[in-house]
Amino acid sequence: MPTQLDTASALALTPGTVSPAPGVGANTETHLSSPFAHEPSQQIRTALQCAARPDYPAWLRHVESAAACTNPIRLHGHLATVDAGTGEILAHRHTSTLPDGVIYKACGNRRHTVCPACATTYQHDAYHLVRAGLVGGKTIPDSVRTHPAVFATLTAPSFGLVHTRDVRRCACRDKTRCTCRPTPCHARRDAPTCPHGTPLACWQRHAVGDEQLGRPLCADCYDHAHHVVWNHQAGELWRRTKQHAERHLNRLARQRGLPKIRLSHGKAAEYQARGAVHFHVLLRLDGIDPDMPDAIIAPPDGITADDVIAAVTLAVTTIVYTTDPHPTRPDGWRIAWGDQHEIRSITLSASGDALDDQAVAAYLAKYSTKGTEATGHASRRLTPDTIDLYANPHGAHPERLIAAAWTLGQAPEWAGLRRWAHMLGFGGHFLTKARRYSITFGSIRAQRAAYRRTQALNDGHPRPEGHPETAPFQRQADLDTKTEETTLIIGFLAYAGTGWHSTGDQLLANTAAAQARERTRAGREELAHHAWEQSSSTPLAA
Structure with missing residues (x-):
């Protein structure tokens, strides 16, 4: 017979008396406020206390939509269930009846340094958005597979000598972890000095991640004002470049007796270590x-990818303009692309010098979640109260760039430089596209919302035998056309705060989300393996 351990107290019911039987009488025992009070880590202790509550499963379901978020938004207020056909309020409740008394909403930040989970979601959406414009799907016709497409990398000009890492022939698959031997930074035999007495030579072979990369050899010689103005004008420079390339292609089409064409693009901006933005652009040729x-529609057969490459190259090398005058620069600044640019064709399967569609989509999606971190600076929008924390005209390179943007932004016509001083003057979005290139982020998020609503319906309609009843997944457009058969939940919510109530709650929510992601990954691998086994077992034709 197995031995049963008695875990009750053996102390007497009252002090000074004898306990009538072992295992009874816990009244005289020292009371512990929590069974986890001896856990040294406050974070783990609060997590264990939360997980031990009887409503823990309900709380976990409640925070599921924001479980992986680093800083979720807490909302409180009223929720009303409304009949979409009549407008009648069917039910009403306050968030105080919900776990924690609030609704959690993921912050949705696109930057990996701020919230890795939300940035990953944004990156996945960006990948599908970009790739749909290359191979079709998601309301984009599959015929785009046959359209000529090119991928261009456009950089900023030089504003002064900076420390660089130049690898002539890199054999590493992951360029961010390159271990190839670079050439010396700025090797010169004469070793001249600038007017400030700083040597304009560097014989170091900088490693990946070296703090010197992107920093000027002489900070006083570097044109920080021109740098931030170029960042500020980069969007306009790209607009003129695309317009010039499109006009050139249409002239070419007229000469060949072909109808008009247009260029549709998807573009991602990336900061170099020196703080200048450069663009990775996907250009697809369409008919009209x-x-x-x-x-x-498909473009005419007489225009090829080589024609698109030639048109973009011509535009990049010829488009130059001067900005409006500034009180400190009456002649304005010259805005043009740098000498380094690369334009290559795209195919559905990489061959030769062509790029693969999946690689291009992943490339643009990766840079859509980055910001100024590569320069060593990261902050929110600056104000007169916070500018002194980040700007210094005699400080480090990023501090001088911010100071230049803030100072130039004093002129009313250049106020945008102050607004975007925390972004080193660049005020554009990090992932943009032409209106007709692909679907929108809004449509992708609407599909996700429809899918989650279907999940909620499945969880709320059990079968008589106890199994969940499966509801068909309906896309957003289908749901919008069935308003007479659905109900709406309208929230009258207000901001209650940001972040989790405790580090323990964050630990539990993030752990549950990580486990869910791992289960999803394992399921996909199992499905892929099963499909491979099925294809392998299929007998080949004789």
Whole structure:
């Protein structure tokens, strides 16, 4: 017979008396406020206390939508269930009846340094958005597979000598962890000095991640004002470049007796270590139907990817303009692309010098979640109260760039430089596209919302035998056309705070989200392995 351990107290019911039987009488025992009070870590202790509560499963389901978020938004207020057909309020409740008394919403930040989970979601959405414009799907016709497409990398000009890492032939698959031997930074035999007495030579072979990379050899010689103005004008420079390339292609089409064409693009911006933005651009050639100008149709056969490369190259090397005058620079600044640029064609399967569509989509999506971290600076929008914390005209390179943007932004016509001083003057979005290139982020998020609503319906309709009843997944457009058969939940919510109530709650929520992601990954691998086994077992034709 197995021995049963008695875990009750053997102390007497009252002090000074004898306990009538072992295992009874816990009244005289020292009371512990929590069974986890002896846990030394406050974070783990609060997590264990939360997990031990009877409502823990309900709390976990409640925070599921924001479980992986680093800083979720807490909302409180009223929730009303409304009949979409009549407008009648069917039910009403306050968030105080919910776990923690609030609703958690993921912050949705796109930057990995701020919230890795939300940035990963944004990156996945960006990948599908970009790739749909290359191979079709998600309301984009599959015929785009046959459209000529090119991938261009456009950089900023030089504003002064900076420390660089130049690898002539890199054989590493992951360029961020390159171990190839670079050439000396700025090797010169004469070793000249600038007017400030700083040597304009560097014989170091900088490693990946070296703090000197991107820093000027002489900070006083570097043109920080021109740098931030170029960042500020980069969007306009790209607009003119695309317009010039498109006009050149249409002139070429007229010469060949072909109808009009247009270029549709997806573009990601990336900060170099020196703080200048450069663009990674995907350009797809489309035809134009006069009767349906918004339709995506195939371009005429007489225009090839080589023609697109030649047109973009011509535009990049010829487009130059001067900005409006500034009180400190009456002649304005010259805005043009740098000498370093690369333009290559894209195919559905990489061959030769062509790029693969998946690699291009992943490349743009990766840079859509980055910001100024590569320069060593990261902050929110600056104000007169916080500018002194980040700007210094005699400080480090990023501090001088911020100071230049803030100082130049004093002029009313250049106020945008102050608004975007924390972004070193660049005020554009990090992932943009032409209107007809692909779907939108809004449509992808609507699909996700529809999928989650379907999950909620499945969880709320059990079968008589106790199994969940499966509801078909409906896309957003289908749901919008069935408003008479659905109900709406309208929230009258207000901001209650940011972040989790405790580090223990964050630990539990993030751990549950990580486990869910791991289960999803394992399921996908199992499905892929099963499909491979099925294909391998299929007998080949004789």
